[in-house]
Amino acid sequence: MAKTPLQFSHNGRDVAIFVDGGTNLLVALRELIGDMTPKFGCGQGGCGTCSVLIDGELHLSCLTLAETVAGRSVETLDGIKDGPNLHPLQRAFADNFAAQCGYCTPGMLMAAKALLDRNPQPSRAEVIEAISGNVCRCTGYEPIINAVLAAASGGRARA
Template identity: 70%
Template sequence: MAKKPVQFRLNGSEKAVFVDEGQNLLDVLRRGVGDLTPKYGCGQGTCGTCTVLIDGEPHLSCLTLAETIDGRQVSTTAGLARGSELHPLQAAFMDGFAAQCGYCTPGMLMAASALLERNPDPSREDIVEAISGNICRCTGYEPIINAILAAAKAGGARRYG
C-alpha cells in the first residue's frame, strides 16, 4: 500500500510521518508519533474520547483521515500543561473530581479548551453544548460541567501552539 508523507505541527512541534491510505489520525498520533493522550473508545465517532483540536477546532481523530492534516496544527492533551504547570482546565478537573476512570478526560479537556478559546465566559448551557459529543460513563457530567465553569472563572482561555 502506498504511503503518503504528512507534515503537521503537534502541540507546537514539527512532525513528519508516512501514513497509509485510509489511516486515521488517532492511529497516527498514537502509533505514528507516540502521543497516547487521545484514546480509542468507539472508532465510529460516537464517544468523543479521541477528540483533538485541528487548527483550534475540535475534531474526532478516529474519523479524520491522517492525510488531511498535512500542514495543519494539531493540539492534544499532551500540550495543555506548560511544563509542570497545569492548564487551568486540568487543575479544575483535579480540584472538582471531574476525572474518575480518566478515559474520557483527554477528549473532554480538548472539547472544553476549544470552547474557552472562542468563549472565555461560557454559560452552563454553552458548556453542555460544547461537551455534548463526549461520553462520560463515570461522573454523570455534573463535576465536569462545574470544573469547566471554575476553569473559565480562573481565566482558562489560553492560546496553544
C-alpha cells in the same frame, strides 16, 4: 500500497511521518507519533474521547483521515500543559473531582478547551452544549460541567 509522507505541527512541534492511505489521525498520533493522550473509544465518532484540535477547531481524530492534516496544526491533551504546570482546565478537573476512571477525560478537556478558547466566559448551557459529544460513564457530568465553569472563572468557583 505505497506510504504517503505527511508533515504537520503536533503541539507546536513539526513532525514528519509516513502513513498508509486511509490511516486515521488517531492511529497516526498514537501509533506513529507515540502521543497516547487521545484515546480510542468507539472508533466511529460516538464517544468523543479521541477529540483533538485541528487549527484550533475541535475534531474527532478517529474520523479524520491523517492526510487531511498536512501542513496544519494539531493540538492534543499532551500539549495543553505549560511545562510542569497543569493547564487551568486540568487543575479545575482535579479540584472538582471531574475524573474517575479517566478514559473520557482527554476528550472532555479538549472539548472544554475548544469552548474556552472561543468563549472564555461560557454559560452553563454553553458548557453542556460543548461537551455533548462526549460520553462519560462515571461522573454523571455534573463535576465536569462545574470544573469547566470553575476554570472559566479563574478556578475560584466550586460546585
